[in-house]
Amino acid sequence: MRLAEKSIRTRIIVCVIAAIMLMGGCLIVTIRLNQRMLERIGGSYKTNAELTEFSTNLAEAERAMETYVEYHTFESIDSYYHFETLSDTSLSQFQMKPSTDKVMQKEYIVRQISETFFTYSRNVVSARRANNMTDVESWYGKSLRCYTMLQGEISQLNVLFMQKNAKLYNEYRDNYSFMMRLSIGFIFVFFMLILAVLFFSITSIMKPLADISTVALRVANRDFDVPLFNSTARDEIGNICRAFDRMIISIREYIDTIWEKALQETELREKELEMRELYADARLRALQNQINPHFLFNTLNTGVQLAMMEGADKTCFFMEQVADFFRYNIQQKNQTATIGEELSLVDNFVYIMKVRFGDRLQFKKNVPNEIAPRLLPRMTLQPLVENCIKHGLNGAKGIVVLTIESDSFFTKISISDNGCGFPPDLRRKILEAASSDSAADDPPVREKESEEGSSASTGTGLINVITRLRLYFHRNDVFDIVSGGTGNGTTFIIRIPNV
Amino acid sequence: MKYTVGHSARTVAIGISVVLAAVFFFYIFYLVPRVADTDKNDGPAPENRTFHVLVVGKAENESFLQQLYAGALKVGKKFDAVVELHVPESRAENTSLQTLLEYASFTNPDGIIAYIGDSETKLDSPVNINGRQIPLVTVVQYHPDIPQISFIGTNYSELGQKIAVESSRYLRGKGSLLIINTSSSNNPNYSTLMNSLINSLEQYKNIKSTISDFGFSQASASIEGNVKSEIASDTIDLIVCLTTEDTIRAAQSLSEMNRAGRTGIIGFGEGDMVNMYLNRGIVTELLSIDPQKMGETAMNELFEYLRYGYANSYITADVRVKRAGAAR
Numbered sequence: 001m002r003l004a005e006k007s008i009r010t011r012i013i014v015c016v017i018a019a020i021m022l023m024g025g026c027l028i029v030t031i032r033l034n035q036r037m038l039e040r041i042g043g044s045y046k047t048n049a050e051l052t053e054f055s056t057n058l059a060e061a062e063r064a065m066e067t068y069v070e071y072h073t074f075e076s077i078d079s080y081y082h083f084e085t086l087s088d089t090s091l092s093q094f095q096m097k098p099s100t101d102k103v104m105q106k107e108y109i110v111r112q113i114s115e116t117f118f119t120y121s122r123n124v125v126s127a128r129r130a131n132n133m134t135d136v137e138s139w140y141g142k143s144l145r146c147y148t149m150l151q152g153e154i155s156q157l158n159v160l161f162m163q164k165n166a167k168l169y170n171e172y173r174d175n176y177s178f179m180m181r182l183s184i185g186f187i188f189v190f191f192m193l194i195l196a197v198l199f200f201s202i203t204s205i206m207k208p209l210a211d212i213s214t215v216a217l218r219v220a221n222r223d224f225d226v227p228l229f230n231s232t233a234r235d236e237i238g239n240i241c242r243a244f245d246r247m248i249i250s251i252r253e254y255i256d257t258i259w260e261k262a263l264q265e266t267e268l269r270e271k272e273l274e275m276r277e278l279y280a281d282a283r284l285r286a287l288q289n290q291i292n293p294h295f296l297f298n299t300l301n302t303g304v305q306l307a308m309m310e311g312a313d314k315t316c317f318f319m320e321q322v323a324d325f326f327r328y329n330i331q332q333k334n335q336t337a338t339i340g341e342e343l344s345l346v347d348n349f350v351y352i353m354k355v356r357f358g359d360r361l362q363f364k365k366n367v368p369n370e371i372a373p374r375l376l377p378r379m380t381l382q383p384l385v386e387n388c389i390k391h392g393l394n395g396a397k398g399i400v401v402l403t404i405e406s407d408s409f410f411t412k413i414s415i416s417d418n419g420c421g422f423p424p425d426l427r428r429k430i431l432e433a434a435s436s437d438s439a440a441d442d443p444p445v446r447e448k449e450s451e452e453g454s455s456a457s458t459g460t461g462l463i464n465v466i467t468r469l470r471l472y473f474h475r476n477d478v479f480d481i482v483s484g485g486t487g488n489g490t491t492f493i494i495r496i497p498n499v
Numbered sequence: 500m501k502y503t504v505g506h507s508a509r510t511v512a513i514g515i516s517v518v519l520a521a522v523f524f525f526y527i528f529y530l531v532p533r534v535a536d537t538d539k540n541d542g543p544a545p546e547n548r549t550f551h552v553l554v555v556g557k558a559e560n561e562s563f564l565q566q567l568y569a570g571a572l573k574v575g576k577k578f579d580a581v582v583e584l585h586v587p588e589s590r591a592e593n594t595s596l597q598t599l600l601e602y603a604s605f606t607n608p609d610g611i612i613a614y615i616g617d618s619e620t621k622l623d624s625p626v627n628i629n630g631r632q633i634p635l636v637t638v639v640q641y642h643p644d645i646p647q648i649s650f651i652g653t654n655y656s657e658l659g660q661k662i663a664v665e666s667s668r669y670l671r672g673k674g675s676l677l678i679i680n681t682s683s684s685n686n687p688n689y690s691t692l693m694n695s696l697i698n699s700l701e702q703y704k705n706i707k708s709t710i711s712d713f714g715f716s717q718a719s720a721s722i723e724g725n726v727k728s729e730i731a732s733d734t735i736d737l738i739v740c741l742t743t744e745d746t747i748r749a750a751q752s753l754s755e756m757n758r759a760g761r762t763g764i765i766g767f768g769e770g771d772m773v774n775m776y777l778n779r780g781i782v783t784e785l786l787s788i789d790p791q792k793m794g795e796t797a798m799n800e801l802f803e804y805l806r807y808g809y810a811n812s813y814i815t816a817d818v819r820v821k822r823a824g825a826a827r
Contacts (some may be wrong), residue, residue, distance in 0.1 A: 022523065029527055090753030098581035105581060108551070109606050116605045116628045146605050186526050193519040200512035207508055 008205055015201045019194045023399040030183040037176040044169040046211045047161045055154045057083045057116065062147050065121045069128050069140055081126060084118055096408045103164055106157045113153055160489055169255040178458065208237040212244060224251055231489055297326045302419050332405070335378060336472070339371050339404065339413070339496075342381040346402065349382050353389055358395060366403040374411050374496045377468040383461045384415045391490065392417025416491035422483035430459065434466035473497065519651075550580035552801065553796070555599040556614030558587040561640075562770040563790050564614055567638060569610060570794025578802045580609070600625045608633060612794070615640040617686050634804050636797040638790075640688070640798040641813075649800040651793050651814045657687045658786070659695025661818055662765060666700065666737055667786055669763050671695060673737035674706040677729055679745045681713045692741060709735075726752045735762055737783075743768025746785070750776040780823045788816040 042239075064080035067073065091114055095107035120143035127135035208231075215226045226248060231241035300323040307316035325348040328341075343365075350363045363385075385400060392398035403414045469478045473496070482491040554571055556564040575582040585602060587594040596613070604625040611625055615637045616824045624645040625633040635650045635806040641650045666676055678696065682689035693710075700708050711729060722733075726749055729735060740746040746766030750773070753759045763783035766773055769790055776782040793816050804810040 022519070026523065026526075095547075097547040097549070098551040099545050099547050100581060104547075105583065109583075112606045112628075116607065119628050145601060149602055149605055186522070189522060190519070193515055193522065196515045197512055197519060199516060200508045204509035204512055303747060 006235070006283055011205055011235075012202065015198055019198055019212050023190060023194055026187060028415060030187065033183070034176075034180060037172065037179055041169065041172045041176060044172060045162075045165045048158060048165060050090065050093070051154065051158050051161055054087060055151070055158075057086040057090065058117075058147075058150065058154070061118075061121065063088055063145075065124055065143070067389075070134060072128060075130075077125065080121070080372065085122075087114065087118070090472070103157070103160045106153065106160055108159050110150065110153050113150045117143055117150050119325065143192060208233075208241065212240060213238070215244065219248065219251075224255065293348050294330065297323055299328060318352070318355055321348050325352060327378070336355065336375040337378040337380075339374050339376065339411070342376065343367065343371075343402075345379075345382050346385050349385060350389075350400075357389075357393065357398070360397055361389060362397060362399045364399065364401040366401065368404060368406065371404060372406055372411055372498065374498070376494070376496060377465075377472050380465055380469065380494070381415065387462060388415055388417035388419070388490070388492070391419040393419070411496040411498060412489055413494040413496070416489055418489040421486045421488055422481055422490040424483065427481045427483060428461055430467070430481070434463045434470065434479075469494065511597060530816055540672055548575075548579045548581045550578060550609040550802075550805070551606070552580050552582045552610045552612065552798065553603045553608040554584045554612045554614075555596070555603050556586055557594070557596060557599070557616060558590045560614050560616065561586050563639075566790035567612065567614065567797070568768060568796040569736060569788075570791030570796075571798045572794070573791070574795050574798045578798060580802070582798070582799070597622055604633065609805060610634045610636070612638065612797045612801070614638055615642045617682075617688075634801055636786055636801050636810075638793050638797060638816075647812075648804045649797070649810045649814060651747065651796055651800075651816055653688070653788050653818070654815045655692040656695040657815075658767075658815045658818055659692045659697075660699045661820070662696050662739060662741075662786060663699030663702075664766070665765055665820065666739060667703045667706060669737055669765065670703075670706055670782060671815045675707040675709065675734055676700075676737040676739055677735045678708060678710045678739045678741070678765060679713065679749060680710055680727060680741060682741065696739070723748050726820065727756060730756055730758055730762060737763045737765060740764065740766045740768075743770055743773055744772050747776070750781045753781055774821075777821060779821055783823050787819050787821070789819050792817060808818075 061080055061083035064076045064083060067076035068080055091111055094111040094114075096111070098108055099105045120139050123139040124136055124143050125140055127133075208229075211229070215229075218226050228245045228248065229241035230245065231238040233241070236274045269491045300319050304316055304319045304323060307313075307319060325345065327344045328348070338460065346365075350361075354363070355363055381402070388400040389398060392400050401416050401417045403412075403416075405412045405414070425481075470476055472478075475497070478495055478497075480493045480495075482493060484490065552571065552575070554564060554568045556567075564584060564586050568582065581784060582697060585599060587599075596615070597602045600611070600613065601624060603613075604627065607627045611633055613635060618642060622642055622645045625635060627633050632646060634650065635643075635645065636649045637647045638651045639653070641647070641652060670676065678693075680689070697708070697710075700706060709729075711725060715726060726738075730738070730752060738749045740749050743766070746764065746768055749764050749766070750759075753762055753764065759779075759781045764776075764781065765784045765786065766777075766782045767786050769787040773785055777785045796814055796816075800810040800814070
């Protein structure tokens with residue numbers, strides 16, 4: 001997994017550890033370098049010291065040789081070999097081959113002369129040990145001359161070393177000073193760069209949080225029109241971004257839903273207001289419509305009194321019948337009426353119609369003496385009788401028969417005429433319209449009605465009667481229309497259950 | 500908004516990290532070693548060689564030896580040899596040639612080039628630490644007491660003829676010249692030279708020659724006084740000097756007497772001082788054997804001996820003529 005996909009804590013820890021390691025590495029290098037430089041400065045004159053030690057050992061060996069030549073003691077020969085060994089050890093560090101370097105060449109010369117000296121001195125010691133004084137004298141003189149030259153060469157080498165070391169010392173010191181300044185400068189640069197890396201790394205890690213904070217603030221201020229993060233990161237911030245995106249999307253959807261509901265409510269409220277207006281208008285109209293029958297009823301009563309004062313009994317009776325008819329119409333205390341009440345209204349209506357049509361209308365009523373006190377919707381029989389009178393007057397004499405029969409289950413009321421009959425299609429349509437309760441807008445009418453243009457109110461009235469009967473008795477078979485065919489009249493049948 | 504984990508800041512951080520790494524590695528691997536490594540050498544890197552050749556001579560011949568050494572040094576690399584000059588720092592040390600050769604023996608060189616002067620008498624042959632003879636090439640003088648693989652010297656008879664020819668050329672066949680001779684009468688080389696010179700000058704009838712013998716042991720001041728008195732006679736057109744020292748004395752005397760240009764000097768020898776007088780035109784002509792060439796020749800002979808076991812036993816050094824006009 002890449003570092004960018006690690007958790008924030010891991011990434012910050014890695015950054016800090018890397019910075020510490022880098023800074024630590026830099027400090028370690030600087031300290032190590034400092035140590036090395038100090039060691040070099042301290043060891044600047046090391047070669048001089050070593051050469052001095054070598055020269056001392058050489059002098060001791062030469063003195064031991066002299067002592068041995070003079071006194072022939074064991075101590076002196078032990079001392080000679082001891083210092084010869086020490087000198088040989090030092091000598092092995094000297095330049096072995098001729099060199100073009102001045103100092104190294106001098107080292108080579110010292111080495112060569114030293115070896116010569118020790119060869120001669122060993123010859124001296126050997127000769128002295130053998131008490132060969134002639135050889136002792138010969139080699140001793142040579143070795144002394146060699147030793148003198150050797151010390152001269154060592155002195156020169158020492159001076160050369162001194163010059164070289166002094167130069168080195170100055171170089172080391174200058175370099176140390178420069179190195180310290182350089183190290184301080186670099187440590188400062190490293191420190192600044194590490195700070196910059198840490199700053200930008202942590203900023204890169206924390207920047208999304210600032211973005212989230214800004215967006216959250218906008219959301220808190222009800223500004224939901226914020227861009228989505230669409231994060232692909234797998235860290236904690238990526239998870240937060242994705243959750244934030246989902247939250248913003250949900251809020252937007254919720255707001256859309258609320259907005260739609262508000263619109264619907266507004267529409268409903270507007271419709272309700274409109275309906276209330278319509279209702280108030282209808283009510284006003286209804287009140288106005290009620291005013292007219294009352295006015296007409298009062299006028300009729302005034303006419304009755306006038307006819308009575310003038311002694312016109314027939315007119316008085318007619319107007320009383322008309323007034324009773326309208327009174328029944330106006331009375332709406334109850335929505336139901338008994339069969340008897342309905343029959344009284346039919347009688348009033350038939351009397352009025354007889355005054356109008358005379359002998360052309362014949363009304364027969366086959367009603368038993370005792371009628372069960374069954375209730376039915378008001379204004380049920382009168383519209384049916386009116387329909388029969390209207391369609392029963394078939395040019396000649398119209399006969400309308402109202403019959404009431406009763407058995408154990410039903411009370412059957414039949415109203416029939418001898419008119420033109422009821423077309424089957426019209427019957428079906430009227431019954432269906434009464435079922436669907438939608439025929440009020442476009443009610444079917446009998447052929448004669450349409451021809452005479454007497455309005456559709458009769459069809460509407462029939463459907464109204466059927467609908468009210470069905471609603472009242474909760475049965476579809478409460479009403480039926482039976483047609484005897486063309487010219488054989490129509491019969492309306494009401495079956496009131498005896499429950 | 501596209502959340503990209505702080506893309507720009509991360510890019511900057513990566514950029515600075517790269518710079519940081521570059522600075523770190525530059526510091527660790529380039530700057531620190533350069534600063535810390537103080538064992539650097541400004542000159543050419545020293546090298547170890549197989550052979551060691553020592554050029555030795557007395558302090559009074561240092562100028563000649565320096566040039567001899569320069570010639571030997573020039574070919575040192577060719578023979579994989581380190582050439583070293585060992586000359587006492589001043590005459591005050593009064594170090595004998597025998598001491599110098601003994602020193603050479605103690606250092607066990609592969610070969611020695613030695614300047615043998617006139618006064619050297621008894622010399623021991625140089626031997627190394629193992630008691631074997633160290634190959635020795637002598638220059639200027641041959642020494643019969645020590646084994647030499649080769650001797651490079653001057654043909655003094657030829658030199659005398661050459662000086663006579665140069666004198667005649669300067670005087671255009673007519674005039675007077677003064678020959679200053681400070682060498683020992685026992686020195687056979689200078690005797691040969693003088694004989695050859697005088698015999699050659701006798702061919703030129705119109706040239707009058709005078710010889711001033713000052714003697715080897717005479718003091719410098721005395722020599723200069725005599726030279727000046729000779730010059731003051733105003734009859735000398737040319738002074739012939741047979742040593743470097745005489746040439747310098749003569750040139751100095753002419754300068755002091757304001758006679759430079761009117762009296763010519765044909766000198767002999769080599770060195771900064773005589774070259775300076777030659778450049779000034781006080782010394783008219785300077786004859787010398789070529790020490791650098793001798794040094795080269797000595798090295799060639801030495802390594803021929805070391806390689807093949809033999810060398811030319813006698814080599815004549817070339818005589819070089821430098822004229823004031825050309826030198827200038």
